[in-house]
Amino acid sequence: MVFALCFVLFLTGLYCILTKKNTVKIIIGLSIMEAGVNLFLVLLGYKNDGVVPIIDRSTDIVHFLAYSVDPLPQALVLTSIVIGLGTIALGIALCMRLYVKYGTFDIAEIRRLKG
Amino acid sequence: MMNSILPLFVAIPLGASFLIALVSRKRKLPADIIANLSTLSLLVLSIIIFQARGVYKIGGWLPPAGINWVLDGFSNLFLVIINLISICATVFSIKYMKHYTGVYKYYSLFLLMTAGMNGVVLTGDMFNLFVFLEIASIASYALVAFGGEHEELEASFKYLVLGSLGSILILLGIALVYGMTGYLNMASISKAISSSGIGQVHIFAALLFITGFGIKAALVPFHSWLPDAHPSAPAPISAMLSGVLIKAIGIYSLIRIFFNVFGMNSIFGGMLIGIGILSMVIGVFLAVGQWDLKRLLAYHSISQMGYVILGIGLGGFIIANGGSLIVASLAFLGGLFHLLNHSVFKSLLFLCSGSIENATGTRQLKEMGGLLKKMPVTGTTCTIASLSIAGVPPFNGFWSKLIIVIAAMQAGYYIIGFVTILVSFVTLVSFLKVMRYSLWGPVSGILANVKESPVLMVLPLVLLALLCIGMGVIALPGVTEVVLKPAIEVLVRGAEYAGYVFSQL
Numbered sequence: 001m002v003f004a005l006c007f008v009l010f011l012t013g014l015y016c017i018l019t020k021k022n023t024v025k026i027i028i029g030l031s032i033m034e035a036g037v038n039l040f041l042v043l044l045g046y047k048n049d050g051v052v053p054i055i056d057r058s059t060d061i062v063h064f065l066a067y068s069v070d071p072l073p074q075a076l077v078l079t080s081i082v083i084g085l086g087t088i089a090l091g092i093a094l095c096m097r098l099y100v101k102y103g104t105f106d107i108a109e110i111r112r113l114k115g
Numbered sequence: 116m117m118n119s120i121l122p123l124f125v126a127i128p129l130g131a132s133f134l135i136a137l138v139s140r141k142r143k144l145p146a147d148i149i150a151n152l153s154t155l156s157l158l159v160l161s162i163i164i165f166q167a168r169g170v171y172k173i174g175g176w177l178p179p180a181g182i183n184w185v186l187d188g189f190s191n192l193f194l195v196i197i198n199l200i201s202i203c204a205t206v207f208s209i210k211y212m213k214h215y216t217g218v219y220k221y222y223s224l225f226l227l228m229t230a231g232m233n234g235v236v237l238t239g240d241m242f243n244l245f246v247f248l249e250i251a252s253i254a255s256y257a258l259v260a261f262g263g264e265h266e267e268l269e270a271s272f273k274y275l276v277l278g279s280l281g282s283i284l285i286l287l288g289i290a291l292v293y294g295m296t297g298y299l300n301m302a303s304i305s306k307a308i309s310s311s312g313i314g315q316v317h318i319f320a321a322l323l324f325i326t327g328f329g330i331k332a333a334l335v336p337f338h339s340w341l342p343d344a345h346p347s348a349p350a351p352i353s354a355m356l357s358g359v360l361i362k363a364i365g366i367y368s369l370i371r372i373f374f375n376v377f378g379m380n381s382i383f384g385g386m387l388i389g390i391g392i393l394s395m396v397i398g399v400f401l402a403v404g405q406w407d408l409k410r411l412l413a414y415h416s417i418s419q420m421g422y423v424i425l426g427i428g429l430g431g432f433i434i435a436n437g438g439s440l441i442v443a444s445l446a447f448l449g450g451l452f453h454l455l456n457h458s459v460f461k462s463l464l465f466l467c468s469g470s471i472e473n474a475t476g477t478r479q480l481k482e483m484g485g486l487l488k489k490m491p492v493t494g495t496t497c498t499i500a501s502l503s504i505a506g507v508p509p510f511n512g513f514w515s516k517l518i519i520v521i522a523a524m525q526a527g528y529y530i531i532g533f534v535t536i537l538v539s540f541v542t543l544v545s546f547l548k549v550m551r552y553s554l555w556g557p558v559s560g561i562l563a564n565v566k567e568s569p570v571l572m573v574l575p576l577v578l579l580a581l582l583c584i585g586m587g588v589i590a591l592p593g594v595t596e597v598v599l600k601p602a603i604e605v606l607v608r609g610a611e612y613a614g615y616v617f618s619q620l
Contacts, residue, residue, distance in 0.1 A: 010287070014280075017276065017280065023272065026276055027276075030276065030279050030280070030283070033280070033283050034279075034283055034286075037283055037286050037287045037290060040287065040290055041286070041290040041293075044290060044293060044294045072293075072299070073290075073293070076242055076299075079242070079246060080245075080286060083246065083249045083253075083282075086249075086253055087249075087253060087256075087275070087279050087282075090253060090256055090257060090275065091272070091275050091276070091279070094256075094260060094268060094271055094272045094275060095272070097260070097263065097268050098268050098269065098272060101264070101265050101268060102265065110269050110272075111269070112265055112266055112269060113266055113269055113270060113343045113347075
């Protein structure tokens with residue numbers, strides 16, 4: 001069920017990229033899609049009633065292995081959020097420069113390259 | 116030895132990149148020196164370890180917990196290609212980038228891209244591959260927009276949106292594979308998949324990977340960004356993008372995942388053959404009508420990547436169907452040899468176009484003419500590269516195309532062989548057009564004062580042209596064993612990858 005919601009988020013982003021004409025909205029679409037995938041990735045490691053995956057001296061290892069959530073996807077998602085931030089910052093910067101050059105955010109009017 | 120050298124392939128360009136940004140903000144000279152020294156040392160290192168094999172464990176952690184880098188024949192081949200083209204492009208940049216402002220940013224991004232590509236071909240971990248792929252991609256988005264004019268920004272925006280879409284699909288694929296197997300290490304995934312067999316989720320992940328890496332490699336039908344992005348970048352960057360970036364982050368990852376992680380079967384092989392033929396045919400027919408030199412070259416990149424994917428897909432298809440291993444190795448040889456050749460002659464062509472643009476100020480074929488007389492070295496090297504890509508003997512492109520055709524014929528796929536020859540013919544026609552309009556004929560009036568480019572720009576052209584002439588020898592029996600055989604072995608024995616990695620720990 002939760003995974004289906006992630007997929008809905010993913011498709012919303014894809015729909016946004018495919019149909020919107022505004023450059024900033026396209027970048028927002030990318031961001032939504034990325035959020036969908038990140039959410040999916042982090043949910044893969046989640047367990048109901050799980051415990052935080054940190055070991056200290058008093059931790060019972062057997063209990064820990066059975067109940068702790070998987071920490072690996074969390075590390076991955078952190079990295080991928082940072083990467084996504086870089087992409088989106090660059091995308092927004094490009095949008096601003098495009099606006100300076102063309103005077104518009106509409107991709108239908110930004111088309112000098114064709115053929 | 117290998118353990119001390121391997122980290123340097125990422126450390127040197129990464130360090131040099133930040134060093135340039137620190138010390139070279141005011142003057143251009145330190146940036147030139149640092150960038151050229153680092154790419155030169157990378158080339159030397161990649162040749163030194165060409166015969167070396169092994170696994171490097173980052174921080175000493177064993178897989179599947181830690182990240183490991185795997186050096187095998189296939190990675191070695193790509194390391195040499197990447198760093199060879201890098202050094203040619205940085206030498207060319209010294210004079211070419213003179214007219215741009217903020218050259219230190221250019222070199223920083225350039226070296227970041229190199230670091231990313233070296234990382235992609237070395238890593239043995241899926242998520243690590245994604246991270247390096249993004250480093251290389253984001254640097255290349257910024258480099259495409261480097262000129263800062265209307266066309267550059269537009270091309271870069273298109274490239275960024277499609278490229279990020281590809282990355283997100285790849286990340287989703289990695290997440291699915293992790294969810295299915297519980298591993299991120301390629302060797303462990305490969306072992307898990309070979310024991311569980313390929314299920315529906317694996318196929319879905321494979322489709323995501325084909326789409327994602329297909330976008331990165333600009334295979335038809337995911338090619339629409341390439342003809343805009345590659346011509347808009349400065350010439351040395353076009354050479355890097357067309358010459359190595361689409362191969363290192365697109366073709367390499369695709370092949371590594373399909374042959375070594377998922378394991379080849381006839382469905383994947385058939386898909387690769389289909390995409391290859393489609394790219395080959397559509398790319399070349401779109402190229403014939405172009406009048407902008409760099410745009411024409413960019414369309415040819417799509418078409419030539421089709422040859423590579425066709426050769427490798429054909430080999431995989433033959434093996435999966437239980438065909439002869441010799442014919443399959445021949446197909447792999449053709450594909451990999453063409454990949455090597457393409458990076459040499461396509462970077463040469465893009466550098467030539469940069470040299471011509473620098474001297475004449477135009478990229479339109481109709482405004483050129485008689486450049487062979489005015490710019491003898493650029494003209495000659497451009498002729499050699501054009502004949503190579505068109506597949507005229509004795510240049511390197513001829514041999515690799517011939518091997519692909521022979522492999523297709525021997526496997527009994529006569530139609531594929533025929534299509535390959537036809538596409539090669541159309542390529543020849545389109546490059547005769549390039550030569551007819553730009554190099555031969557009378558010198559047009561505006562170009563009367565054109566002079567040959569400076570020595571530092573011509574030097575890489577001559578080096579690459581000599582490679583174009585000489586690389587035919589790689590097809591000879593004694594030489595193939597050393598240069599391409601190790602890489603072919605990795606593909607032929609795709610399923611043994613996991614065993615190889617675990618035996619090297």
